[in-house]
Amino acid sequence: MFDLERAIAEWREQLASDGISPPEVLDELESHLRDDIEQQMRSGLSPQQAFNAALQRLGRRDALKTEFKRISGRTEVLEKLMGLVGIILVGFIVWMSGYTFLQMELSPSEQIVAYAAVAFTLLTACAWRYAVPFLPVIASRGKRVTVGLICIVLGVVFSNLFCHFILPHFESHDRQIPALGFWAVFPIALFACLGLALMMSADDREHWKMRRA
Amino acid sequence: MIRKELVAASAEPLILALLSESESYGYAILQAIKNRSNGQLQWTDGMLYPVLHRMERKGWIKARWGESETGRKRKYYSLKKDGKKAQERHRDQWLKVHSVLAGLWKEKYV
Numbered sequence: 001m002f003d004l005e006r007a008i009a010e011w012r013e014q015l016a017s018d019g020i021s022p023p024e025v026l027d028e029l030e031s032h033l034r035d036d037i038e039q040q041m042r043s044g045l046s047p048q049q050a051f052n053a054a055l056q057r058l059g060r061r062d063a064l065k066t067e068f069k070r071i072s073g074r075t076e077v078l079e080k081l082m083g084l085v086g087i088i089l090v091g092f093i094v095w096m097s098g099y100t101f102l103q104m105e106l107s108p109s110e111q112i113v114a115y116a117a118v119a120f121t122l123l124t125a126c127a128w129r130y131a132v133p134f135l136p137v138i139a140s141r142g143k144r145v146t147v148g149l150i151c152i153v154l155g156v157v158f159s160n161l162f163c164h165f166i167l168p169h170f171e172s173h174d175r176q177i178p179a180l181g182f183w184a185v186f187p188i189a190l191f192a193c194l195g196l197a198l199m200m201s202a203d204d205r206e207h208w209k210m211r212r213a
Numbered sequence: 214m215i216r217k218e219l220v221a222a223s224a225e226p227l228i229l230a231l232l233s234e235s236e237s238y239g240y241a242i243l244q245a246i247k248n249r250s251n252g253q254l255q256w257t258d259g260m261l262y263p264v265l266h267r268m269e270r271k272g273w274i275k276a277r278w279g280e281s282e283t284g285r286k287r288k289y290y291s292l293k294k295d296g297k298k299a300q301e302r303h304r305d306q307w308l309k310v311h312s313v314l315a316g317l318w319k320e321k322y323v
Contacts, residue, residue, distance in 0.1 A: 028239065028262060028288045035240035035281070036258070059257035067263035071270070201294075 002048040008033065011055065018065045025068060033058060090122055097182075110179035117182035121189045128193035132210040135194075137202045148199030155191025159184045215253050223254070224264050226303035229296055232274060236291040239265065265290060273299045 011033070012026055020026065033054050040050035058064070097118045101111050138144040163184050170177055200210070231237060231245055239261055246254050268274045273296035281287045292300070 025262070025266075027286060029259065031281075031285060031287050032239045032258065032262075034285060035238075035287075038283075039240075057258045059259035063257070064259045064263075067260060068266075071263055071266050 002046075002051075004037070004047040004051060007048075007051050015061060015064070018061050020061075020065055020068050029058070029064075086126070090126070093118065093122060104178055106179055114179040114182045117180075117186055121182075121186050124186070124189045124193055128197060129208070129210055131193075132197045132200065132205060135197050137200075137205070138198060141201070144199050144201065148195040151191045151195030151198060155188040155195070158187035158191065162187065214255060215250075220254055220256060223307075224256070224261075225268060226300065226307060227254075228261075228264065228268065229273065229292065229300040229303060232290055232292040233297065233300055236289050238287050238289050242290075268296070271295070271299075 008030060012030055015026055015029065020029075033051075036054035036057060037047070037050040040053055041047060045053065097115065101114055106114060138147060163181070167177055167180060167184075170180055200208075204210075227246055228242060231242055237245070239258075242265075243256060243258055243261055246256065265274070265276075269276055269290075273293060274290050275293050276288050276290050279287055279289045
């Protein structure tokens with residue numbers, strides 16, 4: 001006796017073993033198969049006939065696999081490449097910072113202050129995407145761009161205010177200014193990331209998977 | 214029956230045009246194309262999904278999981294702003310091809 005549910009489950013397993021593995025893709029193909037089977041059964045076919053006809057219309061598994069691989073392959077390579085470039089960049093910045101601190105002969109406590117600035121700046125640059133879902137979406141494109149640009153400018157303004165009004169207070173202490181000076185980059189990174197996030201439309205967030213779950 | 218190369222080339226503009234009318238899902242898209250072409254445009258059903266996913270990655274369409282009339286999970290697609298622009302570009306290009314061909318055939322047969 002033909003068991004439709006079992007036949008669908010086995011077909012799904014075969015697709016997964018063929019390499020069409022994302023559950024979302026399998027769910028969608030299964031949904032299509034069931035739509036077609038329902039339609040065929042309404043026209044008078046038996047479940048087995050409807051299942052076989054739907055499978056035939058869906059196409060050969062190897063052809064499906066090739067098509068899906070073509071799409072996901074490109075994205076995976078691109079994502080891996082971007083990840084690699086990011087790691088190399090972060091590594092380079094940390095190495096350069098360490099080298100600079102050594103050249104400046106900073107004391108351990110000054111090094112901690114300077115490293116903290118570099119770490120917070122890098123953390124902001126790398127992790128800002130996770131904060132995007134919690135920020136409001138501005139519907140108007142013009143307003144989005146304006147608010148985003150204002151944020152970026154604010155970052156530069158705060159950095160300058162920090163350099164002009166806060167740093168001079170540490171003038172009497174040797175090498176504290178260079179150590180603290182690294183913190184001037186932090187507001188630029190913070191506000192630039194905030195600006196970029198606010199410039200994103202709802203569609204952009206969806207496209208880059210920055211929606212709240 | 215229309216040649217498969219032409220069917221493949223027309224997939225994106227057809228999907229964009231259908232989604233510009235309303236949100237839809239894979240099976241319904243295939244049925245709509247089959248009906249509107251009187252069965253002349255025949256796709257292998259499974260090949261629609263890689264095209265839809267590619268269009269989603271291009272930022273032309275967006276997807277959401279919803280429910281069918283019987284309560285089953287179903288993925289619905291709708292057009293995004295960039296999709297509307299892409300549709301206009303496709304439309305311009307297809308109309309240009311059409312007008313060139315129509316002009317050439319008119320010259321030949323009139």
